Amino acid sequence: MGDYEFHWLIVYQALPQMLNGAFVTLHVAVFSMLLGIAFGVLLALGKMSKYRMPNIIATAWVEIARNTPALFQIYMAYFGLGAFGIHLSPYMAVLCALTFVNSGYLTETFRGGFQAIPRTQYVASWSLGMKKVQSYRYIILPQMFRRVYYPMTNQFIWSILMSSLGILVGMGELSGETQRLQSLSFRTLEFFIVAAIMYYVITKLVLFSADIMSRRLFKGEI
Amino acid sequence: MIQIQGVHKSFGDLEVLKGVDLEVDKGEVVSIIGGSGSGKSTLLYCINGIENIQKGKIVVDGVDVHDKATDLNKLRQKIGMVFQQWNSFPHLTVLENVALAPRVVLGKGKKEANELAKHHLRHVGLDDKFDVYPTQMSGGQQQRLAIARTMAMNPTYMLLDEITSALDPELVGEVLDTLRLLRDEGMSMICVTHEMAFAKEVSDKVAFVEEGIIEEIGEAVQVIENPVNEKTKRFLSKVL
Amino acid sequence: MGSLFTPLSWNDTGFILQGVLNTVYISVLAIVVGSVLGLIMGFIRSISNNYTNFVLGSVLDILRIVPLIIQLILFSTFVGVIGHPLLPFASGSIILSLYTMAFMTEVFRAGFDNVSGSMRIAARSLGMNYRQSIRYVVLPIGMRSVFPSWMGVALSVIKDSALVSVIGYMELLRTSEQLITRTQQPLEILLGVGLFYFLISYPLSEFGRYVERKMAI
Numbered sequence: 001m002g003d004y005e006f007h008w009l010i011v012y013q014a015l016p017q018m019l020n021g022a023f024v025t026l027h028v029a030v031f032s033m034l035l036g037i038a039f040g041v042l043l044a045l046g047k048m049s050k051y052r053m054p055n056i057i058a059t060a061w062v063e064i065a066r067n068t069p070a071l072f073q074i075y076m077a078y079f080g081l082g083a084f085g086i087h088l089s090p091y092m093a094v095l096c097a098l099t100f101v102n103s104g105y106l107t108e109t110f111r112g113g114f115q116a117i118p119r120t121q122y123v124a125s126w127s128l129g130m131k132k133v134q135s136y137r138y139i140i141l142p143q144m145f146r147r148v149y150y151p152m153t154n155q156f157i158w159s160i161l162m163s164s165l166g167i168l169v170g171m172g173e174l175s176g177e178t179q180r181l182q183s184l185s186f187r188t189l190e191f192f193i194v195a196a197i198m199y200y201v202i203t204k205l206v207l208f209s210a211d212i213m214s215r216r217l218f219k220g221e222i
Numbered sequence: 223m224i225q226i227q228g229v230h231k232s233f234g235d236l237e238v239l240k241g242v243d244l245e246v247d248k249g250e251v252v253s254i255i256g257g258s259g260s261g262k263s264t265l266l267y268c269i270n271g272i273e274n275i276q277k278g279k280i281v282v283d284g285v286d287v288h289d290k291a292t293d294l295n296k297l298r299q300k301i302g303m304v305f306q307q308w309n310s311f312p313h314l315t316v317l318e319n320v321a322l323a324p325r326v327v328l329g330k331g332k333k334e335a336n337e338l339a340k341h342h343l344r345h346v347g348l349d350d351k352f353d354v355y356p357t358q359m360s361g362g363q364q365q366r367l368a369i370a371r372t373m374a375m376n377p378t379y380m381l382l383d384e385i386t387s388a389l390d391p392e393l394v395g396e397v398l399d400t401l402r403l404l405r406d407e408g409m410s411m412i413c414v415t416h417e418m419a420f421a422k423e424v425s426d427k428v429a430f431v432e433e434g435i436i437e438e439i440g441e442a443v444q445v446i447e448n449p450v451n452e453k454t455k456r457f458l459s460k461v462l
Numbered sequence: 463m464g465s466l467f468t469p470l471s472w473n474d475t476g477f478i479l480q481g482v483l484n485t486v487y488i489s490v491l492a493i494v495v496g497s498v499l500g501l502i503m504g505f506i507r508s509i510s511n512n513y514t515n516f517v518l519g520s521v522l523d524i525l526r527i528v529p530l531i532i533q534l535i536l537f538s539t540f541v542g543v544i545g546h547p548l549l550p551f552a553s554g555s556i557i558l559s560l561y562t563m564a565f566m567t568e569v570f571r572a573g574f575d576n577v578s579g580s581m582r583i584a585a586r587s588l589g590m591n592y593r594q595s596i597r598y599v600v601l602p603i604g605m606r607s608v609f610p611s612w613m614g615v616a617l618s619v620i621k622d623s624a625l626v627s628v629i630g631y632m633e634l635l636r637t638s639e640q641l642i643t644r645t646q647q648p649l650e651i652l653l654g655v656g657l658f659y660f661l662i663s664y665p666l667s668e669f670g671r672y673v674e675r676k677m678a679i
Contacts, residue, residue, distance in 0.1 A: 004543045067663035068656045069621035071635060076652050079642060083649035123272055124309035128323040128375060129299035138322060142313050157527075164529035168628070175531060188539045196528040196536060203527045218313070219355060 004189075011190045014181045018191075021177030022198050028095050028166070028173060029159040035095075036102025036155070041141075043103060044110035058107060065104020070162045073097035078169045090171035098159050105158075109151045113144040146218050153210045157203055164199070174198060223247050224269060224379060224412070229278035231264055231434075238264050240434035241278070248378065251411045253421035253442065256431035257457060262414040263306075265431070266381045269412070270294075270301045283378070299327060302372030306384040308364040310356035310371075316343065317352040320371045328375070342370040346400050362393030366400055373404075380404065382413040386420075418462055422446045430454040470645045481637030482658060488551065488633060489623045492558035493616050499559070500566020507567060508574035525564035530625050533557050538629045554626035558619065565615045573608035606677045613670035617663055624659075634658060 011018075043061055046054030065073075077100075078093035088096065117140060125135040145152070164175040172180075174195055182191035224246040231239035238261040246252050254262045267273040269280055271287045271294045280287040285297055311319050320339035324330045330338065343352065346366040356364050365385055372380060382401070386394045398420050404411065405424050415421050421428055422442050429439040430451065438451040449455050503522070507515055525533070538553040548556075577600045590598065627636035638655045642648045 063664060064656075064660065067617075067621075067667060068659045069624040069635070071624045071627075072652065072656050072659060075635070075639075075648075076656065079648035080652045118309075120305060120307060120309045121311070123267075124303075124305065124311070126272060126295075127270055127298055127301075127303040128371070129295045129327040130323065131295050134326050138326060139311055143311075146313060161527070161529045164531050165625075167531060175529065189536065189543060192532055192536045192539070196524075196532050199529055199532065200524065200527050219315075 006190055007185075007187055008190055010185050010187055011194050014191070015194075017177060017181060018174065018194065018198065021172060021174040022202060024091075024171075024177070025160060025163050025166075025173040025175075026202065028091065028098065028163045028171075029156065032095055032098035032102050032159050032163075033156050035099040036106050036159075037152075039099065039103035040106030040110050043107040044114060047107060047111055048114060061100075062104045062107050065101045066108075070097060070101055071165055071168065073100055074165050074169060090166060090169040090176075093169055094163060094166045094171050094173070098162060101162070102155055102159060105155055106148075106152070109148045109155070110144060113148040114140070116147055117143050149210075149214055149218070153207065156210075157206060160202060160206065161199065223283065224410075225279075225281040226265070226269070227279045227281070229265070229268060229280060230276045231261070231268055231273065232276055238434050239268070239275070242431075242434070242436055244429060244436060244439070246379070246410060246412055248410050249408045250427065251405055251409075251413070251425045252427045252429060253413045253415050253425040254429050254431055255415065255418065255421060255457075260431045261434040262431050263383050266303070266383050266412065266414060269381060270298050270303055295327070299375055300378040301381060302375060302377035302379070303381045304365070304368045304372055304383065304385050306388050308361065308368045308385075308388075310364050310367055312355065312357050315353050315355055316348060316359070316367055319356060319367060320374045323371070324374050338374055339370070342374045343367070345373070345403070346370045347396070360393060361389045362396045365389065365393075365397045369397075369400055369404075378410060380409055380411045382411060382415070384414050384416060387416055416461070418446055418458070430457060432457065468644060470641065470647055470650065474641060477641070478634075478637055478654075481632060481634040484551075484632055484637075485620075485623055485634040486662075488555055488558060488626060488631065489620045491555050492562045492623065493619050495555075495559040496562025496566050496619065497612070497616075499563040501570050503563060503567040504570025505574055507571045508578065522564045522567055525561055530557070530561055530622055531628055533561065534625060534629050550626070550629045550631040553629055554631045558623060558626060561622070562615065562619050565618075566612070569608055569611045569615055572611070573604045576607040577604045609677065610670060610674045613666065613673075617667055617670075620663060621659065 043058040046058035047062070049055060074094055074097040077088055077096045078090065081088060081093075121139055121143065122135060125139040126132075130138070163173050166173040167175040167179050170176060178191050178195040182188045185191075224244075226242055226244040229239050229242045230237065242261075242265060244252070244265075254265065256262050264273060268275050269282070269287065271292075275288055282297060282301065285292055287294075287297065311322070314322065317336060317339050320342055321332075321335040324338050325332060325335040340352065343349065346369055348363060348366055348370065351359060351363065351367075356367060359367070368385075385401075386397055389397065394417070398417070401411075401413075401420075402424060413421070413425070425442040427439060428442045428445040429436050430445060430449070430453070431437065432453050438445055438449060438454045440450075445454065446458065449458055503518070507518055510518065534554065534557050537557050538548065538550070541548050541553060623633060624635045627633055627639070630636075634655055638651045641651050645651070
């Protein structure tokens, strides 16, 4: 290690601030995911609809989201929208960008989930007198979400990891906060090692709770 | 009363119903027999408006099914349907399968809906399966669940679409027993079926359909034992 | 002396082009190296016992779970601290390749698992020798299960390569960032950058889907 000396105390003292950053990371990941799910469902329905307009919008959204880097999306939201007089805070810029990408990927996931549900499930619910909305609410969506549960978990993890790009627009999530803290002391290595461990722990915890949740939520097999 | 008048139905260029007339009174059981692809099942799907029609009219208790102004959801509440592949809802327990529609469609409270569901499940002999998931049950049990699910909506008519043809032979009996029960309670039913003996036993009328047309209709025993129409004779000689 | 901010001009073409080439260069390098390493690691994982797999899996997990940006910062700081600072390009390609390897390992492992055992026996029982069974059975089936996910990882590496800008590598996004600072025309430049990524990524992903459909038959 040459003559490098690790100084952990300073990181220890900054731990509350880092944990706060971790909280912001989860915060932006959760919200971008919830919004992404909402848009994703709508876009998936749009992509499957027989009308032209929803189809074109959904296809364009999906392809742009999937074929450009997340960093580009964040820069677009943070710098690019300025050209239209829209100035977003770093948090909002990252939230918008992650939501955009999440909905793009989830659209395709959901579409696959919808298509895996036999048409007879729709017919059975209609024949009981359910309205279209009720049929989606009680029969189709619960089954669709169950089928895409694992891809959805992966998308959530992706959101957590990609929110680290907040560092580039000065956002106060885990990476950005770590960057700010290390710049005060120049203990770059120590700070980022701890940040890496935090990301690892957060991700493992999310995977673990997703597993527990799936066992509680999904009892019958489909 | 269900009145079917001159109904034509096509899928693209393929015409599957070519002018069907049929009347089913309240309390009556009508079986529809015929080869596969003859349009029997399609007719059922037209009666509750799952499929649209190109020509003719279907009227249920004075309501024109395919009129744009008709509230189909309302109409379907009194026309129950049971399917070949039973179509139970795999993400819900047996009890929830039956209680769901009374709760969300009829607006019953959770407790009342559950009691209702239990009543109908006991009726079809699934007393001990309330909290089981459908996929853990046999086909015959799932089919009885489907019947209970339909009955819980207290329908006036039942449409049964080949409900025994996807079942293992040893499970057919339990489902037919359930149907006998319904018949004895005076339920009006239209059954598309391959079970000739059963059709003869439970039906008031039997209709033979070939290539989208009702070739012969009459008393159950007469049609199956002494068919008049040459096509009916040919069909029955093949299946009996 | 002219103004501090100067508008975008044709003279910038060379500058942007260099950024484009650098992006392509580091992406291709990482995909090639990462695929080769991933193939080896995937093979090791598919023949290893549970214990080895657990250890290997945990190490690879770190590469997949710690955000790429943190890995890049940690690695370039680390080599500096131990007295062997590397060029941004070197640090960038090492980390990006290892990162790619971690994902490719799972891709190839799934492929190996798919063709192993029964398939090889089936081919052997048809009287094929080892080379024939590899040529006619193992490779086609392996390709079928591997190609779509391989393409998915490769595409995400092209996009993730943008992150190497963080440690100072002059790839496309960083070049454009500097242009934005000079010209104050973020929208035009960013849209151009986005279009570039799209023009690379979209045809490749369509091609991937096309091959997937063809092979599904």
